[in-house]
Every structure is written in C-alpha cells, then in structure tokens.
C-alpha cells in the first residue's frame with residue numbers, strides 16, 4: 068500500500084468512523100452473536116497472496132462488526148465505561164502512524180516529557196501531592212501488580228528480588244472483598260500466594276472496618292507474619308464502595324506498611340470539588356491509580372499510576388542498569404523501569420489531546436451530568452412498584468433488583484437474574500450483574516460520553532417492558 072492508496076483508504080475509513088459515531092444508537096449494545104459465529108466465517112488459513120484493502124474492509128464490516136459489543140453506545144450502562152472521545156481517537160491515529168516505542172527518553176524525548184507533564188497536570192487536577200511522580204500504565208491491574216512487588220521488596224529489604232522467597236518470609240496483604248480481583252491475580256503473580264490475602268470485614272456501607280484492620284495486623288505480627296501491603300478502594304467495581312483513606316493511611320504509616328489506593332473508575336470524578344472528599348487521606352498513600360480510559364474520555368488504554376517514592380518502584384523493577392544506561396543518565400526519566408514491560412506506548416498524547424480539547428471544566432460537566440442522571444434514575448426506580456434500590460448511587464453507579472412484598476427471596480432473585488438476561492438478549496441497552504450480601508443485583512452505571520437523559524429514560528422504559536412477563540410468574 069503506497070501513500071496514495073493509504074490516503075484513499077484512510078479517508079474511506081475515517082468517513083466510516085464518523086458515520087459510526089452518528090449511527091451507533093442503531094446497533095444492539097451487546098453483540099448478539101453466539102459462540103463460534105464469528106470464527107466460522109474466518110478463512111481457515113492465512114492468504115498466500117495479498118488482498119485488496121476494499122475486500123478486507125468489507126469483511127470487517129460484514130464479519131467483525133456483528134461480533135462487536137458497542138462500548139461507545141450511549142446506552143452502554145454495563146461494567147464501567149471505556150470511553151473513546153473523538154480527540155482521543157485522533158491522537159491514537161497519530162500514535163499508530165508514529166509507532167513509537169517510548170521505552171526510554173532517547174527513543175522519543177517528547178513521549179517521555181509529555182508523559183511527565185501529563186502526570187503533573189493530573190496531580191494538580193486531582194489535588195494530590197505535587198511532589199509525587201507517576202507513569203502511565205496500560206491498566207490498573209499493572210499498577211496494583213507493581214504495588215505488590217514494591218511492597219514485597221520493601222518489607223523484605225529487597226531480598227526476594229535477589230534470592231527469591233527463602234521460606235522465612237510470610238507476607239500478608241490487607242484489603243476487603245470489594246477490592247478488584249486484579250489484586251488477587253497480582254499476589255499470585257508476585258509469588259506471595261493467595262494465602263497472603265487478608266479480607267478485612269466491611270461495615271454497612273461496604274467500606275473497610277478500620278478497627279478490624281488494625282487488629283488483624285497486630286495478630287498477624289504476633290504470629291510472625293510480615294504485613295506488606297494495604298490496598299484500599301475508592302469506587303470499587305461491584306457497587307462503588309469507598310474506603311476511609313485517612314484512617315487506613317494512618318495505620319499504614321504507623322505500621323510502615325505499603326499503602327496502595329485503587330480508584331480505577333472513580334478517580335476521574337475527583338477533578339470535581341464536590342466529590343474530592345472521597346480522596347481525603349490519599350496523600351498518605353504510597354501509590355494511587357486511576358484509569359482515564361474509564362471515565363475521562365481517553366480511549367483504552369490509559370491508566371495513571373502515581374507513586375510517592377519513585378525510587379522504590381525503580382529499584383524494584385530495574386534490570387541491568389549499566390548495560391542500558393544512556394549518556395543522559397539521571398538527567399532524564401527512562402520509563403522502562405516503571406512497569407513490567409520494556410516496550411511501551413506513548414499514551415500521554417491521548418491525555419494531552421483530551422485534556423486540551425475539553426478542558427477540565429468540560430470533563431467536569433460530563434461527569435456531573437452522569438452522576439445526576441444516575442441519581443435521577445435511582446429515584447425513579449426506587450419509587451417504582453416492582454423494584455427496589457439495593458445500593459444507592461455512589462457517583463454514577465447504583466444497584467437494584469426486582470422486588471415485591473411477600474414474595475420469597477428465591478423467586479425474586481430468579482426474576483432479577485432472568486431480567487438481566489432478557490435485557491441483554493434484547494440488546495436495546497446493556498446492564499451487568501453483581502452480588503450484594505449474597506443476592507444478585509443489577510448494576511446501572513451512567514458514564515458514556517454521549518449518553519443523554521433520553522437514552523436513560525428509554526432504557527428504563529425497556530427494562531419495565533421486559534420485566535412484565537417475569538413479574539407474571541411471581
């Protein structure tokens with residue numbers, strides 16, 4: 068493909084993308100295909116001879132598109148959002164054209180320096196300590212993995228990196244059952260083992276019981292364990308639970324335990340002053356993560372990982388420092404040792420485009436709109452006869468279920484489960500489930516960039532229609 072063919076194909080593709088943005092509401096939100104439907108349409112073997120771009124693009128439209136779940140759909144209320152705003156998409160196009168590997172400063176000084184400055188912008192926007200450093204990772208899972216590794220090294224005097232576990236080190240990690248499963252994966256990957264995880268009980272609002280935390284630490288220490296890490300959540304995935312960072316941070320500091328805060332989803336909302344109190348105490352953390360790819364309009368992937376002490380992170384992950392040294396030395400940042408992988412994308416460009424295109428005020432307006440729509444809808448659902456709100460809106464996420472007085476939990480739970488299936492088979496809107504206190508609930512989060520009040524109310528109308536036959540069986 069020469070540059071003139073590229074130009075022609077790219078223009079056709081951009082036209083298609085713009086049309087897609089205009090017409091995305093016409094698609095079912097969740098792909099309606101069955102397992103294997105897509106695979107069986109794909110050629111069994113790679114072609115020997117090259118094919119026309121038109122043919123490839125036609126196949127994309129006819130084969131791939133039906134198997135796409137539309138994360139950019141304004142009636143996507145499932146999981147958390149993964150928003151891709153137009154400016155972010157444009158930055159992504161440039162990134163793919165440049166194809167930069169931003170592993171060290173020298174391999175693209177602009178990538179590194181832009182990343183450092185975006186970290187500073189976001190520290191300011193979130194009112195976090197200005198002397199923190201940070202790095203842009205792919206996902207929050209990577210940030211928590213780094214936190215587990217640094218915590219492991221700190222508590223063992225950087226011995227595990229050298230010798231591996233010797234059998235004397237029995238480390239413990241404290242969190243709650245609300246915390247994202249990426250922590251459990253991280254303790255497995257870091258060799259601590261699942262048995263190191265301590266699930267601290269939670270109170271009525273599903274936040275960590277801080278007294279129980281300090282008792283568990285005391286007991287573990289007395290039994291010869293080495294408490295290594297506390298992970299707190301702000302806006303946990305299930306129902307948006309928020310831990311009390313200040314109280315937890317005080318314990319972490321007094322016990323010298325590494326403290327990581329996971330605000331993957333909710334962190335973006337902290338650019339609004341009225342929600343910022345949820346981060347009170349975050350300044351006591353050793354590391355903090357949030358995903359602009361969830362709720363700040365930056366398309367996947369872009370996860371910001373702030374650290375209080377960058378030297379601990381680098382010391383944990385650095386390899387062969389002499390061999391990879393460049394002549395700039397300490398004068399520049401080489402992000403290669405701030406995460407597990409060497410090669411890295413230049414995700415900062417997307418943040419720069421998005422923050423400048425919308426401004427913080429534009430992004431605040433979007434987030435406040437989502438929160439208001441969720442609060443209004445929760446009020447409506449709370450007042451509806453056949454439903455009850457189970458967890459009230461935390462920012463823009465709440466949960467509800469089918470309810471009828473006098474009907475046994477088993478039947479109501481079955482109706483709730485059946486409703487989720489009916490909604491997602493229908494495709495008009497997309498909702499996901501979780502379990503609260505042992506019973507299934509439906510999560511509803513509002514967070515897609517283009518969602519309107521009409522999208523919300525039409526989706527709620529559809530839910531009410533779909534529940535009717537299920538209510539008849541109660």
Ligand SMILES: *Cc1c(COP(=O)(O)O)cnc(C)c1O
Nearest residue numbers: 206207208247302303304331332
């Ligand atoms: C989404 C989410 C994660 C994991 O996100 P990835 O970036 O996909 O790893 C972690 N924690 C919370 C609270 C989340 O909502």
